[in-house]
Amino acid sequence: MEMALAHALWQANDDWARRILAHPFVRGLGDGSLPVESFKGYVAQDAYFLEAFARAYASCLAHSETRSDLYGFAELIAGVLDELKLHASYAQRWKVSLHGVVPIAATRAYVDFLLGTARRGSLGETVAAMTPCMRLYAFLGQTLARTDVAPLYAEWVTTYADPGFESLAVRLEALLDLHATDCETVRTNYRRAMELEYRFFDAHLGGE
Numbered sequence: 505m506e507m508a509l510a511h512a513l514w515q516a517n518d519d520w521a522r523r524i525l526a527h528p529f530v531r532g533l534g535d536g537s538l539p540v541e542s543f544k545g546y547v548a549q550d551a552y553f554l555e556a557f558a559r560a561y562a563s564c565l566a567h568s569e570t571r572s573d574l575y576g577f578a579e580l581i582a583g584v585l586d587e588l589k590l591h592a593s594y595a596q597r598w599k600v601s602l603h604g605v606v607p608i609a610a611t612r613a614y615v616d617f618l619l620g621t622a623r624r625g626s627l628g629e630t631v632a633a634m635t636p637c638m639r640l641y642a643f644l645g646q647t648l649a650r651t652d653v654a655p656l657y658a659e660w661v662t663t664y665a666d667p668g669f670e671s672l673a674v675r676l677e678a679l680l681d682l683h684a685t686d687c688e689t690v691r692t693n694y695r696r697a698m699e700l701e702y703r704f705f706d707a708h709l710g711g712e
Contacts, residue, residue, distance in 0.1 A: 510677035520698035536654025556615040563622035610707035628684030636697040638673040
């Protein structure tokens with residue numbers, strides 16, 4: 505039986521997934537060693553990114569082909585709004601301003617990639633650029649949750665290990681399988697998103 509495209513793409517990018525899981529920023533979320541200032545910077549930048557992510561979903565919704573697509577992308581947009589609420593709670597707790605956030609280079613590169621892809625209007629290609637974020641965060645949350653998680657960032661781990669988040673990742677993967685074809689652009693978009701995910705985490709520990 506032929507492997508589903510979403511699964512095949514994830515398997516093809518296992519090298520990036522493992523590299524991100526091993527990154528000191530991600531390890532620090534699990535064991536609590538991540539400096540709070542690094543997490544505060546991440547929260548502000550990730551909130552900026554999530555707003556763009558929601559707009560990319562909105563573009564997908566606008567190019568939807570069936571009623572099922574409309575329901576699917578509406579559900580995914582609602583999931584992003586829930587994530588933004590979580591970021592707002594982090595911001596309140598750690599005194600982080602989410603207003604007037606100036607994107608750093610890693611954030612800008614990721615946002616430009618997503619929205620540029622969305623503007624081209626190919627539903628399959630846009631979903632291919634968005635799916636890695638959802639699958640990766642579910643993978644990170646679930647993997648970290650199987651370790652001895654320190655209290656400091658336990659809420660982050662719990663959020664992305666939650667079955668509700670997994671269901672959103674599965675929903676997006678189903679849309680990828682439905683609308684994308686196994687072509688060079690789709691494979692390139694998926695892998696580029698994984699690279700940008702790494703660079704986003706890396707930027708918050710002083711990486712390039």
